[in-house]
Amino acid sequence: MSSKNSTTSNPGRREALRRQQAARAAAEHRMKIFSRTAWIAGITLIAVMVGVIGWSVVGAKSNQNAGISAGGSAVPPNATSAGALSFGEADAKVTLTVYADFMCPYCGQFERVNGEAIDSLVSDGTVKLEIHPMSFLDAQSNGSQYSTRAANAFVTIAAADQTAALAFNQLLFANQPSEGSSGLTDAQLADFATQAGASPEVVAKIADLSYTGWIDELTQQAFNSGITGTPTVKINGETFTGDVYNRGPLEEAIAQAAGGE
Amino acid sequence: MSETTLLQRARGVRQSNGWIFATMLASALISLTASFVLSVDALILAADPQAALSCNINAVLSCGTVANSWQASLFGFPNAFLGLVAEPVVITIAVASLGGVRFPRWFMLSAQVVYTLGVIFAYWLFFQAYFVIGALCPWCLLVTLSTTLVFTSLTHVNIRDGNLYLPEPASRAAQTFIAHDLDLLVVAVWLMGIVTLVGVKYLPLML
Numbered sequence: 001m002s003s004k005n006s007t008t009s010n011p012g013r014r015e016a017l018r019r020q021q022a023a024r025a026a027a028e029h030r031m032k033i034f035s036r037t038a039w040i041a042g043i044t045l046i047a048v049m050v051g052v053i054g055w056s057v058v059g060a061k062s063n064q065n066a067g068i069s070a071g072g073s074a075v076p077p078n079a080t081s082a083g084a085l086s087f088g089e090a091d092a093k094v095t096l097t098v099y100a101d102f103m104c105p106y107c108g109q110f111e112r113v114n115g116e117a118i119d120s121l122v123s124d125g126t127v128k129l130e131i132h133p134m135s136f137l138d139a140q141s142n143g144s145q146y147s148t149r150a151a152n153a154f155v156t157i158a159a160a161d162q163t164a165a166l167a168f169n170q171l172l173f174a175n176q177p178s179e180g181s182s183g184l185t186d187a188q189l190a191d192f193a194t195q196a197g198a199s200p201e202v203v204a205k206i207a208d209l210s211y212t213g214w215i216d217e218l219t220q221q222a223f224n225s226g227i228t229g230t231p232t233v234k235i236n237g238e239t240f241t242g243d244v245y246n247r248g249p250l251e252e253a254i255a256q257a258a259g260g261e
Numbered sequence: 262m263s264e265t266t267l268l269q270r271a272r273g274v275r276q277s278n279g280w281i282f283a284t285m286l287a288s289a290l291i292s293l294t295a296s297f298v299l300s301v302d303a304l305i306l307a308a309d310p311q312a313a314l315s316c317n318i319n320a321v322l323s324c325g326t327v328a329n330s331w332q333a334s335l336f337g338f339p340n341a342f343l344g345l346v347a348e349p350v351v352i353t354i355a356v357a358s359l360g361g362v363r364f365p366r367w368f369m370l371s372a373q374v375v376y377t378l379g380v381i382f383a384y385w386l387f388f389q390a391y392f393v394i395g396a397l398c399p400w401c402l403l404v405t406l407s408t409t410l411v412f413t414s415l416t417h418v419n420i421r422d423g424n425l426y427l428p429e430p431a432s433r434a435a436q437t438f439i440a441h442d443l444d445l446l447v448v449a450v451w452l453m454g455i456v457t458l459v460g461v462k463y464l465p466l467m468l
Contacts, residue, residue, distance in 0.1 A: 035441040042446040046453045053460040060464075104316040137316060140396075180395025229317040 060143060073213030076159045082225070083218030084130035085158045087166060088122040093258045096121075097130045097234035099227050102150035102172055103137035103179060107231040110244050111173035117251050119166050126258050131169070134219045134230060137179070146183025148212050153189045155211040160202045168196035272442060278358060281418050286355035288410035289348045295403040296344025302328060302400075303339035327398045332389045340386065344404060347379055351411055358418075369424040373415055380412040387455075397459065405455065413448045 080086055084097065096118065100107040121127040133151035141147065150172055158165035171192045177183045184192070186207065193203045233240040233250065235257050242249040274280050306328055327333060333340060354364065354372060364372075387405045390397050419425050420435045427435065438444060 031437060031441065035443060038443055039446055042450050045450055049453050049457040053457055053464065056461045057464050101316060106316060178395055 072208065072210040074210040075214050076155050076211060078158060079214070080130060083221045084132045085155065087129040087131070087162050088127055089125045090128065092125055092128040094126060094254050095128045095130060095236050096254065097132070097237070099132045099134060099222055099230050099232040101134045101137045101147050101230045102154070102176070103140050103147045103183065104230045105176070105179050108173045108176040110231045110233070111170060113245055113247055114250050115170045115173065117247070119170070121254060122166070127254060132218060132222050133215060134222055135215050136219050136223070140179050141181065141183040144182045146177065148215055149186065150184070150189060151215045152209050152211045153193060153206045155215065156206045157193055157196070157198045157202055161198055164197040168193055168198065171196055275442065275445065276421065276440070281414050282355045282358045285411055285414040286352060286359070288407040288414065289351040289355060292344055292404055292407035292411060293348035293352065295400045295407065296341045296348060299341035299400050299404070300339060300345055303341060327390055327394055327396050327401060330394050332386060332394065343379070347375070351376070366424045366426070369419050369422070370426060373419050373425065376412055376415055380408050383408045391458065391462070397463065402459065406452070409448070409452065413444065417444055
């Protein structure tokens with residue numbers, strides 16, 4: 001059919017048709033080259049991104065080895081065998097146990113609502129407060145291991161000065177960095193320690209990171225004992241299931257526990 | 262020689278209705294599942310705020326702060342409800358098309374417009390979670406991934422069948438683009454970009 005057509009059409013039309021076909025072939029050819037170039041560029045880009053991921057993982061691993069794990073494994077003098085720091089009268093009627101991580105946003109809410117009330121109950125002798133400063137949210141601070149650094153500062157201060165430690169605990173939660181940020185810097189932690197009333201010698205000791213090993217251990221110990229998250233609050237060993245994010249219920253439960261005995 | 266034909270055959274399959282709508286169906290099912298899980302979580306959260314208001318040992322990527330953010334219920338109800346409404350429609354389109362139904366152009370265009378809004382919303386949420394909230398949730402990432410695949414398969418079929426009422430040159434250019442599998446390349450690079458963003462930020466933290 002087509003050959004018959006082409007023989008019957010005049011030479012001008014044949015020429016035009018041929019030109020059109022040539023143009024189409026050229027366009028096709030250009031598209032082929034473009035497509036091939038795009039595929040090569042795209043696959044290269046994907047390979048580069050795979051490399052970036054690998055590089056960031058390797059970089060983080062070497063960082064980790066050079067970082068905090070070089071810290072000490074001292075056990076704080078006021079530690080309980082369960083891995084807590086004890087505050088207040090040893091024979092207080094109520095033992096209040098708090099599992100918290102300085103990076104945990106809900107622990108921050110809990111402390112900002114109840115912190116003051118708890119501190120005054122500790123100072124008037126009603127409550128013995130046991131704090132487990134955990135570090136499992138280390139992964140949420142851009143590799144700066146804020147949970148461990150903050151907990152170490154807290155433990156260091158508590159070893160020397162209980163009042164300053166409780167004030168420091170409240171300051172850190174009042175100025176809590178957001179989850180996933182790099183957290184407070186070491187300098188900021190030192191500033192808050194000073195502000196909380198820790199002596200310059202104690203503040204200087206924070207940088208030794210003496211307690212990181214112990215914090216790591218107590219975090220494991222807490223999870224092994226059945227703690228599933230933070231904040232976990234216990235009154236005389238029993239998990240408090242009431243509302244800890246509004247003022248009132250916890251204080252009532254403590255008052256009940258204190259009066260009931 | 263046989264390698265070329267194999268590649269050609271694979272490319273043929275990729276342009277076929279079966280492949281496109283099967284991809285759409287699978288992605289929509291994943292997205293629906295994730296939306297369902299997120300909706301149930303939202304209900305639990307609403308019924309008992311205490312339940313989710315803690316940092317769980319298993320929460321590798323976040324403490325549930327994503328679910329409690331204002332972005333998580335932008336329209337006054339949990340975003341995941343939108344997935345429960347939209348994905349069954351996509352599933353119906355995919356199943357019917359696999360069964361040989363051809364929808365009118367205006368219908369496919371409407372589906373394209375609505376789903377485009379959905380995918381824009383999904384990415385807005387992803388970037389909010391990544392850069393503003395600073396925490397990711399695994400189910401939300403699954404939604405981002407699967408909505409992307411639904412969107413690309415829907416766009417693929419609509420360009421192939423000329424459902425988008427594009428001007429002739431644009432339509433032809435888009436069809437050439439797809440015929441050379443360049444849409445596949447764009448999706449691959451795009452998804453790899455998302456994986457890289459997430460990986461660079463969160464992989465080192467999980468070691």
